[in-house]
Amino acid sequence: MTAYLLNLATLATIFGILAASLNVLIGYAGIFSVAHAVFFGVGAYAGAQVALNLVPDVLLASLAGGLLSGLLSLCLALPALRVRGEYFVAASLGLQMLAVTVFSEAHSLTGGHGGLVGIPPASLLGIDVSSPWRFLAVCVGALTLSLVSIAILMRGGFGRGLMAIRDSESAAEALGKNVPALKTIAVAIGCSLAGVAGTLFAFQLAFINVESFTLEQSVLLMAMVIIGGAGTLLGPLVGTLLLLLLPAVLSFIPFIPATEIGTVQQLVYGLAMTLLMIFRPAGLAAPSTGRR
Amino acid sequence: MLILQLLASGIQTGVLYGLTAAGFALIFGATRVFHVAHGATFVLAGYAFVLGAQAGLPWPVSCLLALVVAIGFGLFMDAFVYRPIQRHEGAFFTVFVAAFGASLVVQNLIQFCVGRGSVSVSTPLTRASEILPGLYVAPVFWIAIGVAVALFALVTMFLDRTDAGVALRGLSENPELLRAFGLSSRRLSALAFGIGSAMTVPGAILTAATSGIEPAAGAHVVLISLAAAVVGGIGSLRGAALAGLLLGITENLIIAVLDTQWSEAAGFLVLFAFILFRPSGLFGQAVRR
Amino acid sequence: QTQSHIVGTLFPMSGSNAEFGTLYTNAVQLALDHITADRMLKSPIELRSQDSQATPQGGAVGMTRLATVDKASYVLLGFTGVSKAAAPIGGRNKVVMINGGGVGPDLATLSPYFVNIIPLANKEVTAILPWLAKEGLKRVALIYVDDPLGQSINQEFAAGLPKQGGTLVGAFSVPPTQQQFGAIAARVRDVKPDAVYFATPIGTQLSQMAKQLRDNGITQQFVTYSVGNLPSIVAQPESEGMIFTGQAADWTSNEPKIKRFVEGWRTKYKAEPVTYALNYYNGLMLFAMLAQGLERAGTPVTGETLLAELMRVRTFQLAGGEVTFDEHASASSAIQISRVHGGRSEKIG
Amino acid sequence: MKPAVDKALGRLRASGPAPSPAGLVPAIAVAGLSAGYGGRPVLSDLSLSVPESEVLCLIGHNGAGKSTLLKLLFGLHPPTGGTIRLRGTELVPHPSAMAAAGIAYVPEGRGVFPGLTVKENFRLALWSAGLKGGEAAARTEEVLVILPRIKEFWTKRAGQLSGGQQQMVSIGRALLSRPSILLLDEPSIGLAPKLFQDLMAPIRALQQQRGMTILLVEQNVGEAFAISDSVVVMKSGQVIERGVPADFADHARLMELF
Amino acid sequence: MPGSLLSVRGLSKEFGGVKAIQSVDMDLVEGVVTALVGPNGAGKTTLFNLICGHISPDAGEVQLAGRPIRGERPHTIARLGIARSFQDLRLFGRMSVRDNVLSALEPTAWLWQPGGRRAARARLHKTEAALERTGLSALAGARAVDLSYAETKFLSLARILVTEARIWLLDEPASGLDPVSRARFVALLKEAVAAGVTVCLIEHNLDIVTELADRIAFLDRGRKLAEGEPAAILRDPELIGIYFGEPRR
């Protein structure tokens, strides 16, 4: 039982990092990306390749994953600088679909549909951290670090700049904000964190393939952020816990016939998304709106 | 000949994409709702038709059944999902998530009630015959083109010529003002959802006949609709229809040189390029704030 | 009454592959009925089910759950992605994993605890090549899903066909999500094949391929591997005449074990059984045999002891015949060739 | 100076809050009306009567609730309490019902659909009034006689018109239904003062000819008072003063009321 | 022109056939309040947009204290000391009133802010002072979307007030305000002018124009028809005819 809970907790932590990083884009910068799984994937593949071919060091691999994701995030920043709203959603969608194809076709880098197998157990600066407890600790550490840095950044002038751009780009420009630079940095930060999460994911699963980096994953991540409350610090975590643990909890319900568990899970899942949005449109962690 | 054959199959796919995308564009244009559950409408219509046909109903009745189901679902989403959300702050992405959840519910309900495999209707109409040396075309090819063109003409005529059509354009600009005119924005948005959803029906029925339809088929449909709506210029029916056609043809023609897994990607590459280089789409006006 | 044996299943129960999950679960259920009826074991078997969603993440989570919460010693699973994600977890927790569905050749060496009870796909291609030559089907077009399974089949054909005097005139890869094959049909027709081989692990996709190719005027012989044995495919009119390979599983055989399986299936599920179902039926049967041996010897039944028992005995009399496991715990059994005829499958070689 | 103000105030108070001519039912009478946005009260226990065939000018500080009151009267926002009577009959406001009862509403800002042509803007108004064919044409003609300049830009998109032209179209389309009560919300915003006067002159003439009731919300006191019969001052969601324009001619007194 | 802080020469802009601005020359002189007057659609807002770099001119030159700024990005121009308000305000709706003002103080907010805690505290002080002056102190924590109409107008001003911009371009800053708020607003502007800010404002309300402006530039259909002392402009019957009559198109 502990191992199961540890596994879930580790996954939840990893997805917590992902959701928090997506929140930088959606909640603060107003960049509605549905391509976050792409950068999750890039990080995972990069981290896995480092672990497979160099050393299975979490720090090094995460660095590689985060850096590569951050670099490739220019693909997302480019349309973000040109269009907003629905148009950007469509652009990121295009990027997501392209990336999935590339992930499944670039056999030498990603292993195609077969994926990368046998990612070695993780170590950290020479210390073996592959045991579930230790790896969870590493992930929690990464999550804490991400949250703290996001909190500091978003409370400060940088965060205010992003939110200003989110609410009115032209007014932000007129007040001297360098909109392209701020947007590019925000995208780079969000995507690098996603890359780090990807690397941790690769170590945790020891096997990755394109199925974890699809549009569904992106939408799920987005749902985590929105359901929890975009633009709040803890919202994404709440959303992650809810959406990740809901299936797990449902699988403990005894009276659902075994063959229908999956369907029922997905059904409840979808229903929860819709109902939550109807009754808590601002997200679970958002303060209930006072005036207005 | 290969090119011609691929072009033919591209056109057949494309007109249906175009029609479905135009429905999506109509709904989005009029109500500003990013109706991600449009794919669910498509699947529901397809299943209604197949189940009707399997139950022995004559085909016009099955078509009617599909129509009723599609429109009913569209109206339901409008009244019970989108409107309550928009009564709050109606943030664009809140609607997105809610609609996505609803699609999941539909998909799994169908799995639960009907089954997980794909269903289809068998009809001799999908049997291709050689009309030119090496060019095989099935009767559905002509049916698809005929129905799509006719329906599209009908809808555009409705929007251009009738009072309700003008009102729908007004709705897209300012629903609040419409109420100040003494018109009901609710009824108009229901109208938009009704027509837009009805436009999925031909595509759904013909897909059920040619390739079969499965509970998860909606995802692809909605992706294409969304891409076409953007490439065409958001809100422009003509643009969406043309872009849908274009995407269908691209998807198929690309197969002449590349493997199929690149065909969807090619469509989205077109989308991506459009957004970077012509963000206003084929027919849209530039958006920047 | 002692503690019960916990056996887990890790099948896709939702999503586009859920049809398989249902089928496999039914097979396991039937085996359980028979084991209980025969009183093979002192302690009862308790089944625990997890939804793998056919994705690696689903597989990893489900496997961890089965191994650590449910403490299953033996898990039946399927699908290449799931298997790969689950194998290290199962291996670490010393859980025997039985694969009866995934046929990617890279599954052979995943983990010592990973047992393939299904012959891997490359073996099926080897079996069909002589038949193609015999029938004079020299020009073969291949439509394959671009995954390890599809790739290995592609390689087998590219290497094997010329040896038999044939040629692979076209190999068209498709993504697993593809549903429209009108355009592929055009390309297939363009290369003028004598036979078209489908290599997709997804049943719905196979049925769509068959239908749309026929619709688009491809009249040539269709050939595929064991996936063609799904009821929905066999029943489809467009599958008429399709050839598929599979483990030797002769539903008309009088051998008592297979007869019991076939009849049990027909009465319980009111349908024709398929090879995949037989694999998972045998999968649980194998557990019962191993556990029976352990119970007799007074050894506790754990994943470790089960695996040791398997490697000790190696050869088992299962429904459908004798199955032998190699040093990687991968089974090999005879391959038979069947043809779809009138909505049923019939053995032709 | 001071005694003059006092005198004026005294006279105002003596005249009472709702001077409706005896025997005449007011066109609109609201009593105890309250409303708010998301739980925040904006109007509280507001009572007001608008006499038949008068131009009543409603003034008050920003956020006093003037626009909200108009929205309530046209059924665009739900009241949380109180009653609304239209010529003595109580009703639950709803835009289409109010339109049918002869009320027309010209919202704050530019009340036209910018993407539609002027003709199409009119078409929508005719449609909502249930007017068709010859009758519709006759009504259009009637409005074009009152505001002849609309003809100059009849087929242009409303968004391409200048602010004054847009305002003209907005009021013109409201007149299509031949309303007996017209609710005008700050028609002067963004308009040059003379433009506003030019626009309102034919409306005032029409009002006097037809006996139309107009409830005019204005911030530009000078121009508005010139065409008003009486004035009501609102403060924080309530009516605090009522009188004729002359009573408020004194600037200092006016400032005090805000 | 002597003392010209911002000079505009031959500026032109066409939107798909509409000549929004046609070779306009204009000078903003240090300490002088210029009012931009003209009928709706005359191109006043467009002129601001061109000066601030929000749209790029088809022809013409803009110089700030002798330095050409045409073609610079809007944020660069803003940092050079030109602040502007928008006709439709464009507040940062989901940010608090305080953050709206604070963000105007940190145009170059990178990942970290130079100056450390002390500078941060100084900025906060400045913000509070600006809120105090515009009467928004009590609402500092409220979201901008929740403000009333007059409050939004004052917030828009507060955002400009805190910047150290030497030139303010204000687009109908006081429209729709009630007389009392308007008086307060005008008083604030006068204070700023007294402190040396060069103001150019678009305004339809001639009362405000006469009260504040030292000069009037008169725009019609993209052309500057006249510029001069308010009294002179407002006496010109032709201009008054254009302004008070309907614009002829």
Ligand SMILES: Nc1ncnc2c1ncn2[C@@H]1O[C@H](COP(=O)(O)OP(=O)(O)OP(=O)(O)O)[C@@H](O)[C@H]1O
């Ligand atoms: N849609 C809305 N949502 C929330 N609050 C609103 C809304 N509309 C108005 N309010 C608030 O209600 C109050 C009254 O607004 P209203 O528009 O009725 O005032 P007003 O008297 O018309 O002011 P003005 O002279 O500025 O037009 C204000 O505080 C305003 O902020």
Ligand SMILES: Nc1ncnc2c1ncn2[C@@H]1O[C@H](COP(=O)(O)OP(=O)(O)OP(=O)(O)O)[C@@H](O)[C@H]1O
């Ligand atoms: N981005 C744009 N695209 C196309 N046309 C534009 C654009 N911006 C302004 N115009 C046009 O340029 C002309 C001048 O507009 P502008 O907004 O500058 O007028 P204005 O003097 O500010 O009027 P108002 O007093 O009504 O605010 C108008 O005809 C307008 O339609």
Ligand SMILES: [Mg+2]
């Ligand atoms: Mg108002």
Ligand SMILES: [Mg+2]
């Ligand atoms: Mg302007």
